[in-house]
Each structure stands twice: as structure tokens, then as C-alpha cells.
Amino acid sequence: MHPDLTILVIDENAIRASIIEEGLRDAGHTHVTVVHEVFGIARIIENLKPDVVIIDIENPNRDQMEHLFQLTRSVSRPIAMFVDRSDTASIEAAVDAGVSAYIVDGLKKERVKPILDMAVSRFNAFSRLQRELADARNALEERKVIERAKGILMKMRGLPEEEAFALLRQTAMNEKKKLSDIAQSVVTAAGLLM
DSSP states (O other), rough: TTTOOEEEEEEEEEEHHHHHHHHHHHOOEEEEEOOOOOOHHHHHHHHOOSSSSEEEEEEEEEHHHHHHHHHHHOOSSSSEESSSOHHHHHHHHHHTOOOEEEEOOOHHHHHHHHHHHHHHHHHHHHHHHHHHHHHHEEEEEEHHHHHHHHHHHHHHHHOOHHHHHHHHHHHHHHHHHOOOHHHHHHHHHHHOOO
16 A cells, blocks of 8 residues: 555544544555544545545434435545444445445554555455446447448448448548547438438
8 A cells, every 4th residue: 555645534533533543644644634524525625635535433324424425426536434333224325325445333543554455455446347347338339330330331332241341441540540430420421311
């Protein structure tokens, strides 16, 4: 774990916040900001741009949890949350909101670093999966456009599939553009002409 991370600790209880801060400093983290007020935290996050957010709530109520979950959904950063008690619905809501580590009744300074490390690792793994999914969806959409363009060329010019594809590929190379961009142009032009 990189000790140069900027870490924001949100905790209304100064004693509990000091436990987290001490655990982080013992682990070598020097850029730690502690905030004791939950409401209005969005502006602090926007200004501070923390690498990791740690939230500690002793006895969360529904309003606090909903406010925090709205906040965490919009923050694309690893988030670790410490709570004293929980239920299945709260855990599911936390996971849906993007919380990377949800720890019930486990606030000890020596546990802060491994939990932080796990939250960052889990966030990075989830982000990688999201990128891979987006890339796969994009490739599928490009493939669909290429197939439609081939179909248009086959129909309008009477070409076999291989020649239609070769024409698209050659045009892309000549124009120094992506094959999918040329295919999209063919689909768009055909839509105007038909």
C-alpha cells in the first residue's frame, strides 16, 4: 500500500476517529484528514479529492445511511465503512452503494491498515471488471455495426460477405480510421438513402 494516499476519515465521534487516524499514521499514512460532520461532506470530498474514504458510524440511523450511500454512489473511490451493528439490508445497501469494505464491530487500530488495503484492492478489482465489461459491450456494439454495414454492402452492391468485409477494411485503412467508424458511416449513409 502506498503511504502517500490522501485519506478522508468521516467520523462524528472524536475518540473513534482518533483510533482510525492513529492506525493510519502507524501504517505510514501522513495525508489523513478527519471530519466529524457527515452532512455537507460532498464539498469536502470535492475539494480534498481523497484517494480513500473511511466512514465510521457507531449507531447509524436510516437517514445517515441513506445520505452516506447517496454520497458513496457518486464517489468513485475505495470506501471502507465501520459500523457497530448492522443488518442484511444495510449490508446490501452498502455494497450497492459502492462500499468496498463494510466492517461490523471491528474498530481496532491494528485492523485499520489491512482493512484499508483490502478496500483499495477490492475497489481496484471491481473497477477493472467494470472497465472490462464496458470494453466488451463496446466491442459487441462495434461488431453489430460492422455486421450491419456488411449486410448493407452485400445487398446494395451484390457482394459476398468476405468481399463486403474486405471493402470495409480497405476503406478503413485508406482513411486511417477504425473499421467500426467506417461501418457506422455506411449504416448512417444507407439510412439516409433508403
